[in-house]
Structure formats: C-alpha cells, structure tokens
Amino acid sequence: MLTLILQSLVDGILMGGIYGLVAIGLTLIFGVMKIINFAQGALLMLGMYISYWSFIYLGINPYLSIPLSAISLFFIGALIQKTILSKMLNAPEHNQLLVTLGIMLVIENLALILWSPDFRSVKLDGFIQTLNIGGIGVNVPKLIAFIAAIVLSIALFLFLKKTMLGKAIRATSINRNGALLSGINTNRINYIAFGLGASLAAIAGSLITPFFYTSPTVGATFILKGFVVVVLGGLGNFIGAIIGGLIIGVSEALGGAFLPGSLKELMTYIIFVIVLMAKPNGLFGGKAR
Amino acid sequence: MLKVSNLNAGYGNLQVLRNISFEVNSGELVSILGTNGAGKTTLLRTLSGLISAGSGQIEFSGKQIQKMRPENIVKEGLIQVPEGRLLFTEMTVRENLELGAYSSGARKNMNKNIEYCFQLFPILKERENQMAGSFSGGQQQMLAIGRALMAEPKILLLDEPSTGLSPLLTKQVFDIINEIKQEGVTVLLVEQNAHQALSMSDRGYVIENGEIVMEGTAESLMKDNKLRESYLGLAN
C-alpha cells in the first residue's frame, strides 16, 4: 500500500510537472495580454510536429530540436499577435476568447489537411525509459519534461526578474500606459510575449513527443487541464502554474488509485470550481483578474 | 524647446482640446492651471503621444512629434509624470526606476541616475526593494518623479503632482520640483494648486474647457483676480 501511494505520488508529480509546463505559456500570455488562449494546445501540437519531422527527416533527437521548435513557434506566435490579436486588444474578453478558438480550429484542421490524422511517434534507440528507485518506477521522458518544467519556470522567472526586457514585459502587464510613458514599445512587448508563450507551448510539445503520439488533435488532451492549472496557480503566475500542475497531477494520481471508475477526473474539476469560487486569484494570489 | 500650435485632440468623437497654443523655453518652469475636467490631463497625454493629435503641431527640440509613438517621444527626452502615477505596483522601487531608463539613450547611465534619485529621495533608497504598490501617495509620487528622471528628460511634464497629498507632502514635492529645475531641467507643470504652482513658475497658462483663456508671467497671474474667480467662483 505504501508503495502504491509512493508510486502514485511520483507519477502524479511527474505528470503535474507536464501540466505545469503546458500552463506556463498560457499564464504568460494571460499575464501580459489578459487573453485566455484557446489555441495554446494547437501551438503545442505544432511544436510536436516540428520535433517529429526533424526526427524523421533530419534524424534530430526531439530534445535537440527544442530550439528549432521554440524559435519557429516564437515567430508563428508573434505573427498571430501581429495579424490578429493586436487588433483585438481592446475587444471584450469573450471576443478575444472566441478569436483564439477560431485560430485553434484553423491550425488544427490545417494540420489535418497537411499531415493527415495519422498518429506519429518518435522512437529513441537505446534510451532508458524507466529508472527504478527503491521499487518506485520513474519514467525518464516524463522526468526530463518535469525537470525542464522546473528549469523553464525558473529561467522564465529570472528572465522576467533580471533582464531589462523581462522587466519591461512585467511592467507592461502591470500598467500599459505607465510602460508607454517609460519608453517601452508595448506593441513589441506584445509580440514578444505571445511569441514567448507560443514557444513555451512548443517546448512543451517537443518534450512530450518522446512519450506521446503526435496527431492534429493532440492539443485537446492538454488544453483543458492547462486552463485548470493556470486558474489554480493564479493567472500570470509561473511558479503558481507549476504548483497548480502538481496539485492536479497528484490529486489525479491519488484519486485514480482510490476512487472507482473515472471519478478521478471529477476531483480535478471540483478543485477547479472551488478555487474559482473561493480564491479567484488562484491559490497563490495571481496578479490580475 | 516645446512649441504647441493650434492643437486639437480628444477621445473618440469627443473633442477635449480646442486650438491650444503655447510654448515652453529651455530652462523654464511653466505651469498650466485649470480646474478638473478642463483638459489638462488630455493635453499631457497628447504631448506624450498616448492620444493622437487631431490637428495642430507639437514641435519639440526642433522636431515634429505629434505623429510619433509614445516610446519614441520618450526617447526624444519628453518625459511625463502622469496623473495617477501609473507605477508598476507589483515591482520593486529599484525596478521601477530601472524601467524609467528603458529607452536606449538613458540606459548606460542607469546606475548613476539611480544614485541621483536616491540622493533626491532618500526614502526610496530605504525602501529600494519594496513593492511600489505598498507605498503611500506621497512616496508613490516621489517614485513616479524618480522614474521620470531616470529617462534623463530634456523636459519633464508633471500632471498634478500634489493630488491627494497632505500640505506638508505637497510642499516637499514642490521643493523637489524646484530642485530639479535648478539642475537645468525644463519643467511643464499641470496643477490645480495655483498658488504653489505659480510661486515657483516662470510663466503660466490657464486652461478652461479645453481652451487657453489666460497666460502670462507667474507674478501677473497671481495678482489677477480673474484667476481667483475661475477657481473659487466668486463672481461679483
């Protein structure tokens, strides 16, 4: 029984890291532009495809194609911002939500047309899949993704905390006019923020590629959880996103171990609703509402 | 240094500023006085490029700036301490100051200028690492001025720096403005607080309902009864 609990905890934590990873980009975009991006899952899917095709045609290990997918998606994200979302900055927030839904539909179905619905996977030769630590199995690709999630959120935190550009991004998210009057080009900050959010999605996608099939609709698997995690952690809060991810991951794993049927999913949404009601700024006092 | 001619501007279809013309010479401290809703803030927002000018010219250091984007106007050296301060409340004092120096020209002197601000406002040094949002009104005002100074302004625009401050604090803030002026910075001060503003200004303009209705040297305005009337409604 103890092993079961421990194993569940480990699985939950690893999965939670991945949920957190998916959520970081979402939370960044929300933090700066106050937009809930439904297309985030579709961007993640693009990241997965980039890693997949790099593996197939160039033989690049998905972990090594991260820069490629991150940079490509940065530009795709900036382009989406420039062509569509920049025109929506002052629109009612549900209109912004619907635009991102439209973007999602376009990207996903474009992928379907271009690449067919086939499930595609990357197989790494000689790659150790599991570590056994005292009877507890640890899935290596998930562990890598988990570590990456931690590293990324810390890196992002430091970037926003220590660099001038990062500070400018935060400043813009706090007070747009104040930022303008300090000489910050807020339009450029928007491109960068959405681009960064998209590349974070891409990085998450690349990290998921080694253990999850790539297909045009893969984003749906992660996006709802992403929303839950983002709200849980507080919109715009990176560390909160990771912790929110861990909470969902662990509660799912433990719920799965002890609840009958698929009731474990209920846990996720009930936690979500309770947090929405009781702590609308997220468990860790997200910045904005 | 700053020359505004026939400026019209507003929000949407609302015209707030009508045919405004005035100028500020290098090294001067000029006040723009007026009651609430007279269009003072709109004027400053237009100068900084937050609102685009409908018609008219804004010439700054020999350049037409009415079509420039706000961040480029900042680069030119026209810096505003806005109404409501617009601080980055969830960032520290130091970060707020650093961001003041965001434009490329000012960034190389950032550390030196931060020291200067700390010297000017010792309270900011004490609270260097606190969040700006936790500050009282007066401290926020000082920080806002400090942030603007970080951009190495050629001209500093101040929008009602005394709002919400106690008389003592108001005096402190005005003392600082005076000091800044002594350093050679040109200042355009928008105020309700007529006496205090005029007492340190070289010249002043009175704006009413979007139009400039009076102008003159500080002394002449101070003695002018019309000013009193416009403020206190003590019509005869």
Place this chain on the structure above:
Amino acid sequence: MKKSPILITLALVVFAIFPLVVKDQYYMHIAILILYYALVSQAWNILSGYSGQFSFGHAAFFGTGAYTSSILFTKLGMSPWIGLIIGAVIAAVIGLFIGYLSFRFKLRGVFFSLGTLAFAEILRIIIQNFDVFNKTLGVLIPYKPDPLMFQFSSRTTYYYIILIFAIAVTALVYYISRSKLGYNLVAIRENEDAAQSLGVNTYKNKMIAIAISASLTAIGGTFYAQYMLFIEPATTFSNDVSINILLPAIIGGAGTVLGPIVGSLIIIPIGELTTTWFGNFVGVNLMAYGVILILVMLYLPEGIVGWFQNKFGKKKSAKKNKDSSISGGEEVGTLKN
C-alpha cells in the same frame, strides 16, 4: 421592427410552407438543424447575449434535457413530452445552482466561462459513473413512432415542432427584450454598477436569466434526443456541443433577437456546403468555421445583425445627428493602443 411586419410575416410563411415545397429529406434535415441551433442558441442568447454572462458550458443544460427525458422514457416509459418539462425544470435547478455559485462568488468574464465549462465536464463525469444513466453506454431510444411519445414517422412533423419551438423562444426573447427583465439584463451586461444604481437587482436578474436559458436549452436537448434517438455522454456533454450552441448567436449577433436565427441560417449551410465542396480535403469545413469566427470577431464584433442595426437600424451614431454642437464639427484623434 415596427416597419417590417410584412417581412416578418413573409419569413414566417416561407418557414411554414418550406416542407410543402421542399420534399428533399436532406434539406428538411438541414432546415431542422438550422431551427434547432437557432433554438438552443437563442436560449444561450438570453444568458450570454443579453445579460452578458458568457457561458462556455451550455452542454450541461442541453445534456440535462436530453438525458432527463430519455432516461424517464426508456426506464419508466414516461412520455418525453412530460420528460421535456421535467428536464427543463431540472436544468433550471442546475442552472440556478451554477448561478448561485458563480454569481454569489462574483465570477465574471472569462472566469464565468471557464466555470461553466467545468460544470459541463462535472455533469459528464457524473453521468458516466452511475448506472442509472447507463454510464458511458448512452441511451438508445427505441424507434416507435407515436406522437404521444414524441416520435414521428415523418420528418415534416419534427420540422414543425422545432419551428414552433424556435418561433416561441424567439417570440419570448423578443418579449423579454422589451420588458423590464430584458432591460435589466442588458443593463447588467453593459455596466453592473450603473444598473445597480438604477435599482436593478443584478444577482436576482442573472439568476432568472440562467434559469430561463438553462430550461430552454434543455428543451432543445430533449428535441435532439428524440430526433436522433440516441445520446451518449461523451458527445452530449462535450465542449463541441457548447461551442456549437454559442456560435450561431455570436456570428449572427449576441444580444439581438434575430441574431441566433441569422447565425444559424449562415453557419449550418456553410458547414454543409464546405463539406460538399471540399469533400476531399477533410477539415476544410472546420477550418472555414475558424476563419469565419476570426473574421467576424475582427470586423463584425457585434455579429451580423448587430452590425446591420448599427449601420442601418435606429441606433444612429451621434455624428449623423444634425445637431452639430456635439462634436465640434472637427475630426479629432483617437486613443492609440
């Protein structure tokens, strides 16, 4: 509206004689879908279009209606006509519960949207885990045409039923839009503080809106179940259902009486046409939805009817008024950023 009673009558006549002219089952089905989506989207419109509480989880109410009548019919032999009413009541109760939690705890904007989305998921999971609801197996309604059991051998009957429903709900929305309730709702949508200052009890009005919206959506759910004769939780409570419910109103114009109908008249045929035209490029139809959605949001953010009303309707822009004192005659700048 006053000016066009003839056109409205004409439209009603066209709708009424449609089945007499068009015998083709395909077009009948499309017409039924159009009316069905007009109905549920109109129901959504009451809560989200009028009172501005943007629901992303109307599948919850739709599924409640579909499940209530179907379970009562298959397990107890109760006529779906009665089930329809019971479903509407239960949906209203669920709506009130969701409303209580959301409005009492001041969920606004996207947070309300995400909350409703979560509630739809919660209902799905509950259905999937309890035997009374057949878990994930869904409910198959035996095909035995009997008007008393809400089953008809002729598609025309379904058409007229959904036509009556759609007209009734649209009439209701028209009535609401001119009533105190309607004005209170739009006031809430536009500005809650101002509404309160004018004596509008925002909480109570929002609760009324969600209850009406939920029960009408549930009626759509029962119709759908009786028309398709099979429902399962995975599709009945899915996000796709919620999105399909809101799309016609959004495209047509949320918060307008005719918006959901116009939207439905546009997007359902477009979905069909793109399927027909681009049969070999699977996914083009959904892509078209995406593109339309983006374009409408960018260029007609108030939907087609909203745009028409602003352009040609009685809501004139102040600039068009003769009184020139208002904007000083001069074009002035706009806010950047």
Place this chain on the structure above:
Amino acid sequence: MELLKIEGLTKRFAGLVAVNNVSLTLNKGEIVGLVGPNGAGKTTLFHSVCGFHKPEEGSVTYKGKELIGNKPEHICKEGIARTFQIVQPFGNLTVLENVIVGAFNRVKSYKEAERLALEKLDLIGISSFAYSRMKDLTFPYQKKVEVARALATSPEVLFLDEVMSGLNPSEVNEFIELIKHIRASGISIFFIEHLMSAVMALSDRLAVMHLGEKIADGDPQEVMKIPTVIEAYLGEEVS
C-alpha cells in the same frame, strides 16, 4: 425637514482614510453643493451613501431609515438616484434605452417606461439623441443622459457627481436652470461640482471637503471666504 442625514461617516481603504468622520444633512427641497480639491473624498462619500462602498463607521439615515448595509439597488428603490463622476454608460444601448432602464425602476410596462424616459429626455433637452448609441455620444452628453436616467427612476433625492465638466458656458447656464427646475419638481439635490460658478449659483448650502474631512459647511458665499477653504483650493499662499 431633514431628509437625509449622514453622521460620523468614515471610510478607509487599506489604511488610507478616504472619508473621515463626516456628518452632513440634506433637507427636503434643498440643493447642497459639495466641493473640494481632487482626492478630497467627495466621490467616496457619495459611493458610501449610495451603497457602493461599505463604510467602517457612521450612519446614513433616510427618512429615519438606516441605509448602511443596503445594496445600491435597494437605495435606489428607497428614492435616492445618482450619477457617476466617471460616466457609467450602457454603451451599446441607445440613449432612450439607457433611460428606460432607469424608468423600469418604478413602472412595469414597456409603454409606460418609454413614455417616462422620453419625458425625461425632453426635460434634459436631449431627446434629439434618443436613438443614438450611448457610446457615440460625447462625454458631457453622456453625463446628461445619466441625469435623465437617474431622474427616470423617480427619485426624491438626486446625487449629481460633476455633471457639468466639459460643458461650454452657455450649456452650463442651461444646466443650472435645469437643476433648478428639477428641484422645483420636488426633488432634493446633493451635488459635487468643480465648476465654481455653477456651485455658487445653485447651492443653498455648501460643504467643503479636504483630505477626507469636512472643513466647512454653510452659506456658499461665506464658506468660500474661509481661509482654510481658500488654502485648500489655491494651495497655501507662499509669501
């Protein structure tokens, strides 16, 4: 007759005292002006009386009834209507529709509400804009609509928050007459205004606030001669 009585009202925001122990009364048929520099706490006082803020201390009684703790909609139903300093329009509705919302506070049928609303628009002199969209209107006109909207709720007391800002002098004069006219119809008025000429022309009584406190209250001409008031306005004389 004392209609509205504010006693010892205090409202704090995160340690900052916005309104400090303010007492004020409004008698039936009276027009009381409230002035003071920016940040004096005037609007906060309005918000507190109208139920938008919950004050920490003090009481507000209206016809002997305690108002504090009631929601804004209840206070409106009691008979106190208000406008906002920063206009709160129903932007996508027409002017007429804006006012109809207010009218529905008292009447049930659409016809009656429409009639009442048109009547108020006429009174304020903006019926030519009845079918314009609120958000297409200029700021001063939106303020006028707010007045019409508040009047449509059939109040006994009207709170006006800076309704004259942005009006040109002739419009100001019209507005002054209008407010007098409203008072003549039996509505008591409590207003915040910066435009001093209007304040002086209208007020039966004038209260001055500065830094959250009431520093004067009485006959307008007298009040404006009090040194502390002048100082609050023009700033300390530095000489």
Place this chain on the structure above:
Amino acid sequence: MKKIVFFMLATLLILTGCTGKAQSGEENIVKIGALHPLSGGLANEGQEMRDAARLAVKEVNEAGGIKSLGGAKVELIEADHEGAPEKGMSEIQRLDREKVVGVIGAYSSGVTLPATQEAERAGIPFVVDIATVEEVTERGFKYTFRVQPPASMMAENFLEYFDVLNEMSETPLETVVLVHEDSVFGTSIASLIEKGASDHQIDVLDNIPHAATAADISSTINKINRLKPDAVIATTYLRDGTLLVNGLNQSNFQPKVIIGVANGAFSNTAFINDETDINQHIMDVNYSINPQSELALEVSQKYEDQFNKHMGPNAAYSYTATKVLIDAVERAGSTDRAKIQEALSETNLTEHILPQDTIVFDESGQNANAQAVLNQIINGETKVIYPDEYKNADPVLPTK
C-alpha cells in the same frame, strides 16, 4: 431590420432553390457512400477505413466494373461525420441525394445508430463495417447489415480463447484486470466480459475505465501493480493503449499476458511497427484478415503498397463491407435500393479476406459467421495463433 429579414428570406430561398438542382442521371455509374469520421479525434481510423473502401472500389473498377450492369463503374462518395451524430444523419441524407445505392460506415457507435436509423427511413442499404454496440442490429431494421462481430461476440470469442490459452499455458491464468477506454466501445465489451467471466472461472479483480484522450493512465497501472493479475485485458484506442503497455512494461509487476479485445492500439500500424521494444508477444482478440487466404494476403499487400501502412482490422472490415455491398449490387443487377437490400439479405460471399466461413447475414442483418481471432505480435508482426484453421504462427507462451 428590414434588411435582416430580407437576408433571412434570401438565405431560405437559396436553400429552397437548391433543391431544384437536377441530378445527373448517368446510368453507367453506381455510387456508393462511405461514411467515416474523417476529421476530429477519430480521423486516423476513419481515413484508414476510407482508404480501404477506395481500394475495394478501385479493384472492382479495374476488373471491369459491375458486370450485371453492363460494366458500370463504381464511384465512392466519401462522407465525413466528424464523430457528431447529427452530422452523420445529414451526411446520410446528402448521400441519399447523391443517389447512392448503399452506404458503408460508420465506425463510431454513437454515429452509426442514428445514421442507420436515417438510412432505414430513406431505404438505403447500410452495410456497417465497424460499430461495436449490440443495438445496431437489434432494432429490427431491414436495411442495416453488419460485417463486424458485435461486442457480445467479441466478448464470447475472448472468453473462449482465454480458456484455450489457459490450457496451453504452463501456469494457470486465473485472475484478470479489465482496462477499457470509457466510451460505448470499451465499456460495452468490458462489461460483457465481466458478466461472462464467472462461467469461465475467471476472477475479475477490477474493471478500470479511462478516457481515451487521457494524457496519463499511470493510476491504472498502479492499480494493476497492486492487484497483480495474471492477465491484463485491454480495450483501448491507440494512444491510451500504448500508454498502458508502456506503463506496464516499466513497472515492477509484469502480468503473464496482455490481451487486447478489439484493441485499437495492438492492431494499429503505428503500434506494431514503432513500438517493437514493448509490443513483443502481446495478444489481441480482434478481427483481422485471414492469413491463410491468398486473396487476403494479396489485398493486404496492395493496401500496404498503396497507402504505405499495414492493413489493420478497421481497414479489413471496411474493405469487406464495400465488397459485400458491391457484390449485392452485382447480384441484384440493378441500382434499385430495395433490390439491393434483398440481394444483401441473401449474401453468401465465399471469396473474402476475413478469417471466417462464408459471409451470410442472419435475420437481424448480422454477419452470422463473424468471428474474431486471437492474434499475437511476434517479432514486430501480427500473427494469428488461434483458431487453428486460420493460424499462421504458434503462440508464444509465456509471453515474457
């Protein structure tokens, strides 16, 4: 306002006007419809099946078309239901307008039920290639035929083969854990197995559902780890099935055997070709082609050549359904749907690729001889290991 109403009228009129469009009445084309989920979450399976139908049609046309109709060519009208029931319904009607003589489809049970209902109303013969739920052929429909064994038959076959496995196995297989995806497909099969298990002395320790779209099913794995069953019985789709096998493989506990039932992963090209490090010796009770049939091997080779993927059970069944429908048209010698329906009910197809006796339909329209076989993945290839008359390999036991 006027214009809005005008606009509505116009749209209606266009809609009405469309009906006037005359149908091209070319005699030498026989249209058949193929309704599958070509987009959405099940697009992979849907397109795989559409490809197989294309292959079948191509074969027929290359062989001279339908002889009884003077060599009429067969045209495949492809329809996409996106997994949405109402879409399935409207696509049937669209196909009706296209004057198809019959339809094959529709993979998802939730769509197949209303779609066959609609076909029944319109009098269109509907040969169901795949749809697991019993009710498809239990509604007394005349026009619905099903090639695939339904859930009950899958469960029955499984229980029978499990007994056989038990005889072959050195250590007895007594306890099992059922894992299934939680839509109708997985749930119906798993619950039927659970019901019948006690008759076969099988102890079902747990019956664990999961969402097919789940990102993670490690809690299922952990439960299996705790329960330590002899066998894990899985009805899943590709992604979740792979997660399951992967997870089990990495965990401390290894069941003696993993057996899929109608498993969407274990028979999928992606799983068989790409997951060679984990798929060795996994078994699957599934429909499949008959490896002993020359024809089947030839067809499967063609499919692989043409579409660059392994011909899995989904493809095999939609290929067969297409062939069954065309065979009926050939025998009917007419494009009259009622005649084709009649011909279908008299189907007696011996030349087919399935591991079963002749294809005949019982009164309910169910392929009476339909059966699943027991497959095992051996060295990256799917082999039939039971029943004996179809097997092309010996079972490998124990599997680890």
